[in-house]
Amino acid sequence: MAEIITALPKGRLLNQVITILKDAEFISPELDIDEISRQLVFTDELTGNCFILAKPKDVPVYVEHGAADIGITGKDVILEHGKKLYELLDLRVGNCKLVVAVPEEMGIREIKEIPEHSRVATSYPSITRDFFHKLGIQVEIIYLNGSVELAPLVDLADLIVDITSTGTTLRKNKLIPIAEVISSSSRLIVNNVSYKTKYEAIAELSARIKESRRNKNEKALLS
Amino acid sequence: MKNNILKSPDGMRSYLPDLAFKFKEIEQRIFDVFKLWGYQPVITPTLEYFDSLTVGMGSRLKKELYKFIDYEGNILALRPEMTAPIARTLAGRLDDLTFPQRLSYSASVFRHGQPQSGKNREIYQVGIELIGEKNALADAEAIIIAIESLINAGVKRFKIDIGHAGFLDGIINQLNLNNREKNKLKAFLVQRDLVGLRNYINNLNPDTNRVLDQLPLLRGDKDVLNLAGELVDNRKSITAIENLKQIYSYLSDYGVEEYINFDLSLIRGLDYYTGVVFEGFTEKLGYTICGGGRYDNLIGQYSGVDLPAIGFAIGVERVRLALEKQGYCFPLCRVDAVIVFNAETSKLALKTARNLREKGLVIISLERKEVDRKLLSFGKSKGASKVISFCPPPEEDKLEIYDLTSNSRETISIKDWEERLWQR
Structure with a gap:
């Protein structure tokens, strides 16, 4: 699997986003959120994925220029930025x-x-x-x-x-x-070229997020 | 105003030799390929009438134009790409020209894009247009030239994504939507907003959105074409798939299929594409490096007579970035020797310099009183291997040669030295 660099939004959304990525097994479950949130860049040793912590408003900039392959940020920010990138998935948080x-x-x-x-x-x-x-x-x-x-x-x-x-x-x-x-809600955005070169890895991530969200929703309904 | 005298406008920049020579080198290598395919250069004005540039252009790109008003009150604009200016030029000469025309260009285009994106607004492009030929071979020719251009420029590990405007058009037409809905759908596709697209089609007839849902999956090698063929049952999309298959067969006849990837969801920003579309990219660089496609209706919008055409442009700066990311080493701008002389020896020195240049050596000539440390380090900084000194005149018909690589010096008679030169 190709190594993916992800731009994550600092601030109030970070916890929710990291939980989603942990559920999708994109970030290993042991990683401590408090510790992560103090860093600018970190690599998850277990999954080999690299993360950049940026202001939500800057996430599309990192992604558009290919400094990050994918990113997560609000639809409001994407619209304001005037996007030249793919918007792949609605994470349905940060509504x-x-x-x-x-x-x-x-x-x-x-x-x-x-x-x-x-x-x-x-x-x-x-x-x-x-x-x-x-x-x-x-x-x-x-x-x-x-x-x-x-x-x-x-x-x-x-x-x-x-x-x-x-x-x-x-x-x-x-x-x-x-x-x-x-x-608005949080979206998974993808760089135009990474969408081509790392399509499989990104599609798999997107599918896993969708599935883990569905499982969680079902559990919530049952309990 | 005074504050600006040292600055260039936002997005505009000068390039000193360290970068500029790479630009020229890349342009030259790509032009060499264009020439081998029989393409001849065309030059069009940098400024055009706004109305003429924007024929067939979407409102998004219109906003990115630099506009001016001339002394008569006409709206002028800097060209944002080269296809429309070339189409306009040809449309006015249809009777005098024989077709097909194979044209190449090297030009800068201007777009002021999003202010925050920090990109250059003067963009150096090289490209071709093949006009008056409508068949899969012409499509394949454009794609092959793009591939050979990138190879010759030194780019490695790149791919060309190929899609077809007719394929998507056929699907959208089939959906039984009114024009407003169709445009909305296309807008989602052009903006690559797959979330918006999915939400939108879920509200439409659920039966017909099966194909659109599969669209992002239609990426990969030539098998994708068969897969796509099974998904659609409208004339236009099927013709598009057949066209792509034919193009692919020419590409593999030529032997460049390893660079090819199909992406049937590929949409290029410009609204005038009617057939095959393609763009090239490499890993590690977040932008595409070239792009183009078939536009059979554009020239007709100028002249009233449709003339099929296909073309592409390569971004020179992006090729340079791709090369740099791949660790490519440009050959240095060669200087072979620095010739130094004073007033008394100028005749002999200049004659020698002329001789050497006629032999194809790169010579910088300087008038100085003597050879000092500063001059030797100047020679080194230019990459010269020798400094040839005619000052001070050591003895009649002798000169001094400083070897900058071994840091040594020798005195030699001009006659001996000339003989040595002839042996080179």
Whole structure:
């Protein structure tokens, strides 16, 4: 089997992703997640696979340029990156939505009510631009790296486009989601050339992930 | 503005000899192959009208064009690839030219792509177009030339993936979808979004998506063609498979089948392909190094008269990267000797230099007062094995030769030395 270099997303998704890869016997079960997550690069001695730990947003960059053969990251990130890579499998973890949210006191409940030239804060400028462009609403985009919900509080922006999974952060900041831009989950992505040169190994991994997910779901249903 | 005087625009760069000579070397080796197949060079303008460049082009690539406005208000653009400019050129000369035409080019093309991807935006390409010939032999010819070009450039362990635009088209047409649904399906395929594709076809008629589901599996050697043939029962896809089989038989007649791999899910970005499509790649390099295919409708979109054509382009920088990843050693740019002289000896020295150059030696000539350490290390840095010194004039008709490999020096009469040269 060809050696595969995988880019893993650091942060809140890492634990879930590593569990999935352990279930698929791609990472050996003994490896300690806490120890792994402190490293930048590690090789799993047992399976011979090599892993790169990168920011979720950087995972497509590593994969597109072939620094990693495959990677795991959110659909939101892939869309924002403007992909030139294969999207092979939906891992069905890290489910979240990219939504348009407005401050309560703005009194807006529908996307069509958004005034022209509103300032929109987001970490997803490209998706946001496309979304409003398709609706024919002209907005001014303010790019922020994080804590986007802060922007309306300090009058940096009128509304935001941001990720939400449970809605708690939005509620806490008195923001109301009024439209869904996309719904996202973690995807297995593959470099264009690795898809050709290491097709068998990657297809096998993809099949094993699918199967182990199915078994797990069945167990969960039975218990 | 002042801040920019030392910089080049994003994605544009200069190449000093250490890289530039490799570019030229690769181009030359590939052009040698083109020539052996009877291809002749064509040159087209770097700037064209936007409308003319974008005939048959998808909206995605349109966005990547560099655009300008000329003094009359026309929109111009830098060419993003060479096929459309060549098609346009020929479309205007259909009556004067005899076909088939075999054309080759070496040109830079410009795309500004995704800003974050950090790729070059001026891309050096060499390629060919075979125009006015529509049969499997012409298809095979283009693929063989691509293979021989990569071999001659020094690339090892590469493969050419071959697919067919008609095969997928036939399947999609068979699905009984309306145009909007078809385009959506194609968009998933072009974006290589297999998750989106699967979700989308699951919502369509489950019976017809059997083939699409199998698509990613249709990769491998020629047996894949039989497998694919069993999966489809529409005219267009079957014709495509027959075409591929015929191409393969020519490829193995020629003896290059070891480089071939079939991938029936292969889709190339450009929208104008109508038949066979192919791209080349090597392990370790995350990008494809060449790509092309058959485009039988493009010239017709310019002239109203369809003219079948096939072509491909090779990315010179990508070939260089592939060679470097494979540990390839480029032969050094050869300098044989440095000739040093002063004002008094210039006539003798320049004459000697001329003689040597006429014999095919690479000579750098320098005017200096004397040979010093700095000059010897300059000679070494250029890879020269000898410094020939006419300064100071030691004695009448004598010169000094510094051997840079053995670090020795000898004084020799010019006559003896010339005799020695003739013996080389």
